[in-house]
Amino acid sequence: MVSQSVEITGKVESKSNVENIHVINKTSKIFTITDNTGVFNITGKLYDTIVFSSIQHQQKEVILSQEIILSKAIFVTLEEQINELDEVMVGKILSGDLLYDIKNTEGELPINFYDVGIPGYTGKIATQSERRLSEASNFRPSVNGNSMGAGGSVSILPLINAITGRTKMLKDRVKKERNADLLRRIKGALSEDFFSVYKLEDSLKNDFFFFCEDDINFNFRCQNKSNVEILEFLKEKFLQYNQNLNVNKD
Structure with a gap:
């Protein structure tokens, strides 16, 4: 039955x-x-509306016809999204991201640690909170900046930070920032x-x-997920959010 x-x-x-x-059945609220x-x-079923959306393409809607339902197949051609510039700018436009702007600036690069054979760090740049957390919790015995040898002393700052709760505070801050x-x-x-698909007043979005971010499983459910x-x-949080709204209204 087509219905x-x-x-x-x-x-x-x-x-x-x-x-x-993104392929969205707006009628039955299904995503893929x-x-x-x-x-x-x-x-989908007869007369459902399917929406095709991506940053690179113009959005397109297709209503499921009887032919599509019977054949159980659909072929869609999407047009590229063309962003026309209002005016032509000569020269480079800075983004405000220092590392990005340096990378995309024309001209000879300054000398770096590779040129002189010095090992350097090439990983992700830590945020200020991440650096503070590392400093507060890194238990490294040292004497005058060097690894502790015989007769050296051990820094007790990590222990003090743990006792006073500063390390926990910094961990919470890093988690919130991420x-x-x-x-x-x-x-x-x-x-x-x-x-x-899920309609909500602009003032509540x-x-x-x-509300989603406050969920204890927010990071687990969303970080590095499709x-x-x-x-x-x-979708799950939207249903809970609406239930809360209805309770408050009552």
């Missing part, structure tokens, strides 16, 4: 990358994404698609995201 939900196999084609395109070849699977950064990335990548997994988490 029943069926699993539909689809394929997205485009001149741009077709991987990780395309694989690296543009293929996806989603359930969660805030993760939340900003989620809002930027998924907010528009999520609220196209930020409050909803803070968009589909994050959208499922947001």
